[in-house]
Amino acid sequence: xxxxxxxxxxxxxxxxxxxxxxxxxxxxxxxxxxxxxxxxxxxxxxxxxxxxxxxxxxxxxxxxxxxxxxxxxxxxxxxxxxxxxxxxxxxxxxxxxxxxxxxxxxxxxxxxxxxxxxxxxxxxxxxxxxxxxxxxxxxxxxxxxxxxx
Numbered sequence: 001x002x003x004x005x006x007x008x009x010x011x012x013x014x015x016x017x018x019x020x021x022x023x024x025x026x027x028x029x030x031x032x033x034x035x036x037x038x039x040x041x042x043x044x045x046x047x048x049x050x051x052x053x054x055x056x057x058x059x060x061x062x063x064x065x066x067x068x069x070x071x072x073x074x075x076x077x078x079x080x081x082x083x084x085x086x087x088x089x090x091x092x093x094x095x096x097x098x099x100x101x102x103x104x105x106x107x108x109x110x111x112x113x114x115x116x117x118x119x120x121x122x123x124x125x126x127x128x129x130x131x132x133x134x135x136x137x138x139x140x141x142x143x144x145x146x147x148x149x
Contacts, residue, residue, distance in 0.1 A: 041095025048088030
């Protein structure tokens, strides 16, 4: 893999985690009704657990790079959405944004969405170059939101 591709992957992962770190810092005060935010956060965590359990050991990768020995996962939650881990992160951080509702949180959430969409599109590009099976898989699944997007 080229140096630029490796750096792009590392930068995207760094930005993702840095934004998440900033979002979980306690700058806001909890809203009057934090239960909606906590419910979305827990649901996002469950989506992430479903995604992790669908993987074989050693197949999961936090970076969008394609591992040499990786296998395309198409069962479980991956039968409905191609990027359930990104969906999980977006749901959990939406929950955090709703619990600690400030403009600061909303801006960070919007930036996180942009970073994750960039990472997602980059990963899809790599998979398309790596596997014809992925091209077929894309025809039957949505990116992030089952049956919609």
